[in-house]
Amino acid sequence: MNNLRNRPFGAPGFLLMLSLACLPISAPCAEKGPVTSKERATTFVQEGLNCLILEQNKKAEQLFIQAKSIDPYSEQAYNFLGLLYLQDGLNEKAEDMLKKAIAIEPMYPEALRNLGKLYLRQDKFAEAATHLKRALSMEGSQPYTWYLLGMSQYFSGHIADAISSYETAFSMEPNLPVEAHYNLGVAYHETSRYLDAVRSYEEVIRQDPTHINALNNLGLVYSILGEKDRAVELFNQVLGIDSNNVKARINLGNVFLSTKDLAEAEKIYRSAISLDHSDISPRLNLGVVYYEKGDFDKARAEWNKLLDENPENIRVLSVMGSAFLERREFSPAIEVFKKMAKLMPDNGSIANTLGYLLAEQNQELNLARDLVETALKLDKPNRATYYDSLAWVHFRKGDYKQALQIQDKALKIFKLSHEPISSEVHFHMGKIHEKLSNFAMAREAYEAAVKSNTDSASVKLASESLQMLKNKK
Numbered sequence: 363m364n365n366l367r368n369r370p371f372g373a374p375g376f377l378l379m380l381s382l383a384c385l386p387i388s389a390p391c392a393e394k395g396p397v398t399s400k401e402r403a404t405t406f407v408q409e410g411l412n413c414l415i416l417e418q419n420k421k422a423e424q425l426f427i428q429a430k431s432i433d434p435y436s437e438q439a440y441n442f443l444g445l446l447y448l449q450d451g452l453n454e455k456a457e458d459m460l461k462k463a464i465a466i467e468p469m470y471p472e473a474l475r476n477l478g479k480l481y482l483r484q485d486k487f488a489e490a491a492t493h494l495k496r497a498l499s500m501e502g503s504q505p506y507t508w509y510l511l512g513m514s515q516y517f518s519g520h521i522a523d524a525i526s527s528y529e530t531a532f533s534m535e536p537n538l539p540v541e542a543h544y545n546l547g548v549a550y551h552e553t554s555r556y557l558d559a560v561r562s563y564e565e566v567i568r569q570d571p572t573h574i575n576a577l578n579n580l581g582l583v584y585s586i587l588g589e590k591d592r593a594v595e596l597f598n599q600v601l602g603i604d605s606n607n608v609k610a611r612i613n614l615g616n617v618f619l620s621t622k623d624l625a626e627a628e629k630i631y632r633s634a635i636s637l638d639h640s641d642i643s644p645r646l647n648l649g650v651v652y653y654e655k656g657d658f659d660k661a662r663a664e665w666n667k668l669l670d671e672n673p674e675n676i677r678v679l680s681v682m683g684s685a686f687l688e689r690r691e692f693s694p695a696i697e698v699f700k701k702m703a704k705l706m707p708d709n710g711s712i713a714n715t716l717g718y719l720l721a722e723q724n725q726e727l728n729l730a731r732d733l734v735e736t737a738l739k740l741d742k743p744n745r746a747t748y749y750d751s752l753a754w755v756h757f758r759k760g761d762y763k764q765a766l767q768i769q770d771k772a773l774k775i776f777k778l779s780h781e782p783i784s785s786e787v788h789f790h791m792g793k794i795h796e797k798l799s800n801f802a803m804a805r806e807a808y809e810a811a812v813k814s815n816t817d818s819a820s821v822k823l824a825s826e827s828l829q830m831l832k833n834k835k
Contacts, residue, residue: 437466448476475494490510504534512549525546525555551583612630615634646681716733734752735752746779783814788824
C-alpha cells in the first residue's frame with residue numbers, strides 16, 4: 363500500500379524574481395571632465411535596467427550589449443544580460459553571461475545568486491548550492507537566497523540542510539510566498555517532523571484554502587498521526603475542489619483500508635481506477651482489499667494483471683511476496699523473492715529474506731549462505747538479524763559449531779543495541795544447542811522463546827521442544 367504525497371515545487375513563480383543591483387541613478391556630469399568608458403558603460407547599464415524593470419526586454423538587451431562593448435570589464439552588464447536571458451529561458455546564453463560576470467568579479471553576489479537560480483532550474487542542484495553558498499558568504503541576510511539554497515539542498519537529497527536553510531529564510535522574512543511554506547512542509551513531512559509539517563501545511567491552506575497539494579499532504583500527515591476522521595475530511599475537501607483528483611481518491615481509499623472498512627476502500631479504489639487505469643496504486647491496493655477479505659485468488663488475479671503489464675514491477679512483487687509469506691506458501695514466495703533479488707541486487711533486506719526462506723525450506727543452502735553474507739555487507743545496521751539467518755543456514759548444513767558461534771554473535775549485537783530478541787531467534791539458539799547436546803542451554807533458549815512471545819509459531823515449537831527435552835540432561 364503506497365501513500366501518495368505531492369513533492370515540493372521545483373520552480374515556484376518567484377524563482378525568476380529580479381535580483382537587481384542598487385545602481386546610482388544620476389548620469390555623470392560633463393563638468394567633472396571627460397567621461398570615461400566605464401562611466402559611459404554604467405550609464406547604459408542604468409538605462410538598460412530601467413527598461414528591464416519596464417519589461418522592455420529587447421531595448422534592455424541592446425543597452426547592456428552596448429555597455430559591455432564600451433567596457434568589456436563591466437560585470438554588471440554581463441550580470442544583467444544573464445538575468446535577462448534567464449528570464450527569457452535562454453539558459454546557455456544566460457550561463458555564458460553570468461560566468462563572465464563572475465570571472466570579472468568572483469565576489470559578485472548577485473551574479474552568483476543568478477547563476478545558482480539558473481542551475482536550480484536546470485536540475486543541477488549541487489552546482490546551484492555551491493554558487494548560492496558563495497553568494498551568502500558575502501551577503502548572508504538574503505532570505506530569498508537562503509530559500510533557493512534550501513530548494514537546491516532538498517533536491518540534492520540533503521533534507522536536514524534544506525530545512526535549516528528554509529528556516530533561516532523564514533527567520534529573516536516571515537512573509538515569503540505560499541510555496542515556500544509548502545516546500546518547508548514537505549521537507550518536515552519527509553523527515554517525520556509531522557507536527558511541524560502540520561503547521562506549515564495549515565499556513566499554506568490559511569493563505570490559499572484551495573491549495574490541493576497542501577490539503578492532500580495534510581491529510582496524509584493526519585492519517586499517520588491516527589486522526590483518520592480529519593484525514594478523510596481533508597481528502598474529501600480535495601475532491602470537492604477537484605472531483606477527478608486520483609491521488610486524493612487513492613489516499614482516501616488507503617485510510618478506509620487501514621481502518622478495515624473494506625467495502626468503502628474497494629469503492630474508492632474502483633473510482634480511482636476508472637479515472638486513471640495507468641496508475642498502479644489503486645489496482646495494487648484493490649488486490650490488498652481482496653486479500654484482507656480472505657479472497658486470495660481474486661487478490662492474486664489483480665496482482666498478476668499488473669505483472670502481465672510489467673513483470674519487473676518491484677512494488678507488486680513485494681506485496682505478492684509478503685502475502686505468500688503470511689500464508690506460509692513458501693515455494694511461490696521463494697520464486698517471487700528470487701525475482702526481486704535479481705532486480706535489486708543491492709537490497710540487503712531482500713537478500714536476507716530469500717536466504718532465510720531457502721534455509722527454512724532446506725533448499726539451495728550454498729546460495730542461501732551467499733545471499734545472507736551479501737546482506738551483511740550491504741546493510742550493517744540490521745546485521746544482528748542477518749547473523750541469525752546465517753546461523754540458521756549453517757544449522758541446516760549440519761555445521762552446528764559454526765552456527766553456534768554466529769548465533770552467539772547475533773545475540774550479543776541484539777543485547778548491545780537493546781533491540782528486543784524475537785521468539786524465533788531464541789528458538790534457533792535452542793535448536794543449535796540441542797544438536798550439540800547442550801540440553802540445559804537448549805532449555806534456557808526455548809524458555810526465552812516462550813517468554814519473548816513475539817510470534818505464535820515459534821512459541822509453539824519452543825514449547826514442544828521443551829517437552830521433548832524434559833528428561834534429557
